[in-house]
Amino acid sequence: MADFRKLVAVSLLTGLLGGLLLSVLQHYQTLPLILAAEQFETPSAEHVHDWQPMDGWQRNGFTLLFNGLTGFGFALLIGAAMYWRDQHGYLHGLGWGLAGYLVFFVAPSLGLPPELPGTDSAELHSRQAWWLFTAAATAMGLFGLVLTKQRGLQIGGACLLALPHLVGAPHPEVAHALAPEELQHHFVVLTSINNAFFWLALGALSGRLLSKVKF
Template sequence: MISKALTTVLLTGFIAGILYTGAQMLRVTPLILEAEKYEIAEIAVPHSHAASGITHTHVLNGVALDVHQRVATTHEILPAAHDHAGVAHDHAAESWAPGDGAERTFYTAVSNIVTAIAFSLMLVAVYLLRGKKVDMNSGLLWGAAGFAVFALAPALGLPPELPGMTAAALESRQLWWIGTVLATAVGIGLFTESKSILPKIAALALLAAPHLIGAPHPFLFESIVPAELSAQFAVASLVTSAFFWLVLGATSGYFYKKLVLESSGVFVKTSPLNPQ
């Protein structure tokens, strides 16, 4: 059974990763490329920023360039201009990034497949631990839950960002994201699995807690990317992520039923919810 479960994981991850890459190329990737035009234009022109105490990150071909560091809490004018072109040159010499076109698409697909396999492993592990009947329909529900946990809930506080947008410190964003994912996962589990009122109330409290605490944001927001482009990217990213999770759930449910349950003779004619 373990080998068939692993086969389910690999098949699901490969299919979901490929389809996710194709979905990204329809809208998400073009928006990223459009934002990089603004980023390149910004880096190419040396300039100074008036406000200190701001962390400003540039991203070029996937490489984050932290060119302004927090230096003071006052609002004094910095005397020296920052040469972004020089910074970009130094980072390019130290870091490698895939070129545009087929090479970039290939590495994106590989990354998506690896990510999909990891999430597929998580779903199949849940199926095995629960020991209940799973098919394509129930897999869709698990996929929807995965989308809510790993994409929708975090996006309510930290929406997807394009290159060229300021953000809070990476460590604080990662900590809030992890806390939100854990709270949402436990909250959904409590709410759906519990029958009494108290666990359901606790579940609602867990779901709301990360958003009541609030996600970390920069003290001063600035972006070289138009707001309309940022909004389009946030929507496109969430829609594409929803597609990914629904495909992942449906595919994992289908292969789990065919390869694990039916081949081993488990839950073929009866369900643990309606035993005969």
């Protein structure tokens, strides 16, 4: 399992650097929108006693930790894919970064756009289930469409890409958001841009570092 340890080392470094980049982008772009949206929320009695990180370094520290760890997890997926296909170098890495962005951000966001706090949504578990289904279908769909040569698998892949959106994401019967729509729209645009940078950085860095590793 020496190869596994190398993949972990490369992915950890990639994830931490990618997470740092994303955290800096978020700090200046999307965090102000989240804080603004929270001004419209009144804390409900049941939540008011829950622990939550204090605004400032504590809150930002947890976000940095979250981004670094998810970066590590995503980089492991990119690393494993490139390892299996004997690929390295930043160009291949960019391709896998783009695929990750489509699978884990773009496809789920088409049905369930990134939301500001205070937005009424359908029941959490049904949204999580749709999110997982969409990511899995998009990953398999892209694989069939791009990485296979048989016509049947390519058509199957295209169908899988479309399937979650034909099924449709769960939405509440009456949509209601506390924050103004303009703020929400701004949030969707900025998270889309930030996550694109994050994923492309993860891919390019994975590819670059993997070319330094001898498997």
